Amino acid sequence: MPQTYTEFNFCPICGVRLEIMPIEGKMRKKCLCCNYIHWGEYSLGVGGVLLQAGKGLIVQRAINPGRGRWTIPGGYVEQNEKIADAVVREVKEETGLLTEPVSILAVKDRPEDLPGVKHDIYIVFLLRYVGGKLIPDPGEVLQAGFYSPEECAGFNIAPLSLHVMSKAIEYMKEGSINPGFVWKEDIQIVGALSELFTLP
Ligand SMILES: [Zn+2]
16 A cells, blocks of 8 residues: 655745756756755555465454455565565564565565655565564454465455465475575675665
């Protein structure tokens, strides 16, 4: 579910009314006082696929929107947080399980032309079990468990969750190690928190 935002008319830095003018091919809001330009509103989410004996971990949402719907565990990334840390944090919060990222399985891109809706990007990781017991967080999750794609057939499950889970099971069965983009640590990137995920 994409996040919404409120269109603002004043500069968030100095409070002067923003002017609408063409900048790099589009009409954008700019502050003539401090040169702030409003480039857009984006939200970044992550989800995790954790497999166990040919079944995938899914959770049933306890909160609206989508209360009662099953999805892979996940949530939104904090401003200063690595995506790989965010997925581990969200899975721990929702299910009690400690995991580590293996690879990136999928990226969902959801630009929105409706006013006030953020451009939503969602990145799905394959995870590996590290420790902990399955204890769903009652605040966020009604129930959680490992299910095969066949068992999910009667569930109200998000098609994307079912797809990535099924694909991961299929690829792991074939003996493929780490399908998807993996963490590459020997490439220098600008930024203390920067990380690269690329082909194995
Ligand atoms: Zn300003």
